[in-house]
Amino acid sequence: MAWHNFVIVGSGPAGVAAARRLEGQGTCIVDVGEIPDRDFAYTSLRASLAAGDLEALLGPRWETLANLVTPNRLHAKLRAAGLRHVARGERFHLHDGSGDVVLEGAGSYAAGGMSNAWGAQLFRFTEADLTEATNWPIVAGSLREYYEDLEAHIGIAGELDDMSEFLGETAHLLPPAPIVSAAQHLLAHHNARRLAKPGPLRLGRSRLAVLTRPLRGYSPYGFGETEFFSTNHSGIYTAKRTLDELRRNGRIEYCGRQKLVAYRELAEHVELDVVDCDSGASRTIRTRHLLLGCGTLHTTRLVLLNKNDFGRPLPFVDHPPALIPIFIPRMFGSALPLNSFPVQLVATLTGVSPRSMISFYYPGGLLWSDLLPDIPLPMDASLKLLTYLLGGMLVAQIWEASRPSHANRIQLDPGGALRLDYPDRGCSADLGRLLRALSPLGAFSLKRLATMAPPGWGFHYASSLPMRRNPGLYETHTDGRLWDSKRIRVIDGSVLPSLPAKNHSLTLMANAARIADEARRCGY
C-alpha cells in the first residue's frame, strides 16, 4: 500500500501553492489532471483568422458555437475546443430564486484547475478588505510572507499608481501589460484630472499574472488575443506551470488520472480510496495528512459524501458581476490594436463600504460574431458599427463583496449530484455612481445596457466550509482542519468565509500555502 507524508488532492491554484511548501517531504498530488484535447496552433487570433482555419476557430465539433442556440449556456472562456477540458468535473445545477436552473456547469478536473480559464488578475487582500467582507478569523498580515513568495514565483505585471492603496502593497512588480488606446485615453484623462479635481473614482493598472519580461526562464507573453481559444500560453501564469515545475524537479510524486472517491481518518493516518480514471481500478493510499484542494465544488461534495450527508445545505458564495459597455466617443474609429489583453484597467469608488472593484476589459479577443446579438440593429449594420466602435469601447465588470446568506446554498441531492441555490445576489448599487464618475473623463454608457451575470458565472466560489476560530459542524479550523478532524485539511476556496470585491485567487493560494505550513509544523 502506498504511503505518503502528505497527499494533496487537486492541482489547481490551491493544490500547487500547498505543494510548493511541502515538496521534498514525501508529498503526493492526486489529480484527475485533464489536459486539452487539442492545441490552438496559432500565436494570435489575427493569424488564425487570416488563415481561414475554421476548425481551429470554431472547433472540430463546433465547440465555439456552444451558445449559438441557447445564449449563455457556456462561459466564453470555456467554449473553445482547446478549453473544454477545463470544466469536465462533477456536474452541477444552479437555481435562482424561482427555482429555475440558471446555470448548468461542472467543476474542474483539469491539470491546473480553473486557473486555465482565469482572467489572470491576482490581488492581495488588505485588512480593509477582510473587515469589509466580514467574519475572517485570520488577519491579512498572516498571509504576507506567502503573498510575497507567490508573487516572486508567478511574476505579477502592474504599476504603483492611483489603485495602489486599494490593491495593497506588493513586491517585485513587472512592467505593466500594454493597454489599448481607449484605456490609455481613460487613464490619461483620469491622471490629469485627479490632482486638480479629485473625484470618487480611483483608476489604475491591474495586477496580472502575465509576463511582460522574461522571468525564471519563461518568455514574455505575446498578447496575441488567443485567451478565448487556448490555455497554453507560456507567458500567462496558470497553476499548471507550477505543477509541471514540481514534476520536473522530482520533488513530489504526481498520481495523475486518479480520483479520490472516499477517505477514512484513523488514529495514525488517513486512508484514501482512489480510482484510476482510465482503467477503473481502485487502490488505497495511506497518508499522514490529507489536504483537500480540488476546488470548492469538488471538496464540498467529497466532504458531504464522506459523511453520507445528502440534502444538508451548506453556505455558498460567488461573485456574479454586472457587465456594462463603456463608450469613449473621442476614440471611435481609432485603429484597433494588433495585440491586446482582455483586462485593461481596474477601478474602485471611494466613500462607500464595502467597496466594489471594477475591471475594464477590451473585447478584442472575442469573435465579432459573439457581439452581434447584443446590438439591437440589423446584423450587417452592427458589423459595420463594430469597426467604428471597438476602438472606443471597453466593457466594465463590477464585482461586489459577497457574504454568505441563508438563502444561497450548496448541497448534495439524493443521487449525490451537486445542487446550488443562489436566490440572493447583489444588485450592483454602484452602477449609477460609476457612470457619473466616468462621464467627466469622456466615457459614457446607459444603465439600461447593463446585464447581470447569472449567479455561478463569476467562478469565484467560496465559503462552504468556512474557517472559524471555534468551528462548528461543517466548518474548518484556521489551520485548515475539518471541524472534527486531526489530519484532514481543506486548502481551497471552501474555507474563505466571505469574499471582498477583489478576485480571491492569490489569497486562496496564499492561504493554502499557509495551511500547508501548519500541516508541516504540526508535529504529528
Add this chain to the structure above:
Amino acid sequence: MESSALRLEVEYLHRQMFYREAPQVLIDGYLRAHSEIAELHCGSAQELRTLEVARTNGLDALGIEPWLRRPNHRHPLTIKLLLLSYLAECDALHPEFAHGWPGAGRLFIPMAGLGIMALVRLVHGGIQKARYGLA
C-alpha cells in the same frame, strides 16, 4: 431539411448580409454544421414558416430579424444569421470582419449614414414582418 433547401437558404441569407454570392467554403460549412448540430433544425412551426416565407419571397431577413429577438430565446432566423456570421468571420474571405481598422478620421458622417441605413432597414423589416404575419 434537405441539403438543396439548406443551400438555397444560405445563398439567400448570404446575399442579404453581404450583398454578394456565398463562397463554396461557406456553403460547405453551413451544410456541415446543419448535419452535425441537431439544434439547428429546431424551432416552432411558426418560426420555421417565417424562415421559409422570408426566403421564398426574398424578404429583408436582416431588417426582420431584430424584431424577432426575445430575451431568453433565439429565433431560428437569428441562429442561422449568426451561424452564417461565424462562418464568414472565420473563412478569411470576408473583409467585413478584418480585425483591424485603419482609422477613419472624422466619423460623424459615416456613423450617421450607417445609423440612417440601419433605421430604414429596421422599418422596412418591421413592415414586412407585419405584412407577412411573421413570428
